[in-house]
Amino acid sequence: MAKARTQYSCTECGHVASRWTGQCGGCQQWNTLVETVVEAPSANRYSQTPHQALAQTAPVLSLAEIEAVDVPRFGTGIDEFDRVLGGGLVAGGVVLIGGDPGIGKSTLLLQALANLSRIKRVLYVSGEESGAQVALRARRLAVDAPELKLQAEIQLEKILGTVAELKPEVVVVDSIQTVYSDALTSAPGSVAQVRECAAQLTRMGKQNGVTVILVGHVTKEGALAGPRVLEHIVDTVLYFEGDTQSSFRLVRAFKNRFGAVNELGVFAMTDKGLKGVSNPSALFLSQHGNQVAGSCVMVTQEGTRPLLVEVQALVDNSPLPNARRLSVGLEQNRLAMLLAVAHRHAGIACFDQDVFINAVGGVKITEPAADLAVLLAIHSSMRNKPLPRGLVVFGEVGLAGEIRPAPRGQERLREAAKLGFSLAMIPKANAPKQAIEGMRVVPVERIEQAFAALREIND
Known part of the structure; x- marks a missing residue:
């Protein structure tokens, strides 16, 4: 049996090297190269199933022929979260939210989905917690959302199949580092898996008009883990800030294709979840x-x-x-x-x-x-x-x-x-x-x- 060929990929920028070196040749960061298995190319990998088919080629138009229309938004029921998003979520938009462990990312998204489930079809995909754990958190937060659909799954193909079957309008994936695709042999959380799974979920959201919210891990320096391309392909990047020992949390937008950047949302962590602060200056x-x-x-x-x-x-x-x-x-x-x-x-x-x-x-x-x-x-x-x-x-x-x-x-x-x-x-x-x-x-x-x-x- 032939030995699997390996290469070294940078966890910061995705640069690939044939051998390990202390410094990445792409972004010049130290100790960021990790060993990965070289994936064998597969024919028509993106058209294996209907929901993975590539988008049709768009016609070439001049800029004057394209009608500029405002993107319709829908609110999450949390005013501070909507402020950071630029007024609300956008159909087909992809949002990436990162922060330290225990800062309140899952709590905020569970509250937002509970509000959205009253007016839209929503799906919460949990890759880090079981369904019972999410239900226990919902009970602790007094969240009443009988229409909220939950799936505890980390395989990308099964997640895409569920989306094709239920046809939700909003999908939350918590978190992107736990999702893996059968098309790749590397472990979940690797550079190749994160890049591939994020690209497939983004493609699904754009083709079907589904709003996708991805939860991302952060490194010990506070930056989003995984390749930098993860922040490039999404539409909005949000960061949770604040000390876990304090009751106050800040959500800051660093990228937003549908609104202003550098917006700030202020929350207070209570026993009933995150509450928006109307007068943050105090x-x-x-x-x-x-x-x-x-x-x-x-x-x-x-x-x-x-x-x-x-x-x-x-x-x-x-x-x-x-x-x-x-x-x-x-x-x-x-x-x-x-x-x-x-x-x-x-x-x-x-x-x-x-x-x-x-x-x-x-x-x-x-x-x-x-x-x-x-x-x-x-x-x-x-x-x-x-x-x-x-x-x-x-x-x-x-x-x-x-x-x-x-x-x-x-x-x-x-x-x-x-x-x-x-x-x-x-x-x-x-x-x-x-x-x-x-x-x-x-x-x-x-x-x-x-x-x-x-x-x-x-x-």
Whole structure:
């Protein structure tokens, strides 16, 4: 009997090598090559059964001949989930959702399918839990969905056969790493199996107008496991974020062909499942009895939603020759740049001080509009003097010391005013043309002007 030929595939990018090397030649990642069996080519593999047939060739049309129509959506009954999806699910759309184990992916999808089962035909395919385990979770969450169809199966051909028989409108596969195809001999979860099964399920959804939701595992670094092509072939990629020890969860969209990206949904984990949080800004603001030094509230923009986040700073004498710079929730390299700008243009020296920055609530701030809030929090901690009560800030700080405008400035100010903030320090380019009721706006152009205005307010 001939020995099976093997090759080495990268778990990150799918690059194939004939022998093992420590570094992948495709994506340059280390220790990502795993041994797989070379699959023998089979004739007409994609047309073995009717539901696996390739789509008919579409006619070639000019762009002017194609009618652009809005894609109809249907809601899941969970407002925060619909927000992240861009307004709801799309017929024929493929959604990939990933997150840490125990974060609440299966719970959220079970709740969404329970709501959808009242108006649509749905199918929940569980590859990690038995039917009894899923039913036990549904009972614990008090989910009443007698029309929800459940199948505990991991073989792709049987799943596709069930879809062809029941003709559901929404299918959830939990998870794609457990599904395998008989056309391949490699184990479930391998690069070849994940790529093949995802492609077959995507093809089925596109041909039949079935909405497919795939649950994906993540690596220890937090990225989706499997080949990167998995994120390319789907329409929407969602990530669950948050600490499993905390009751709050964030669902963030990183790709969406049918809506805006960088949308954020906020949930609270309760004994009855995940509940949407209508006022997420309250989660990221500490409830101090009195004003404390080193605390500054900023308005960040997550997609179309403005959020108020408290940025805390602690500046202390360093016992080490090299002072420490630690940032949680904000980019650490940007912190070093901001400290250099403050020293050069405002005379604030922190070379012998340990500087610690934290975004309250575990939120991650990626936009540069947090620069001004970080510098004001550092300045407050160094002087050990709280910032004025009711102050909210935002603005990007450049290397020349200028304060650049942030997008959607009016929406940020209106959100802050709605939550009771009465004073705003913002870039001059974001100054509103009409006064905002109950709010005093202090526009600044440079970082030294911001510190001077702060001293005038305190005095």
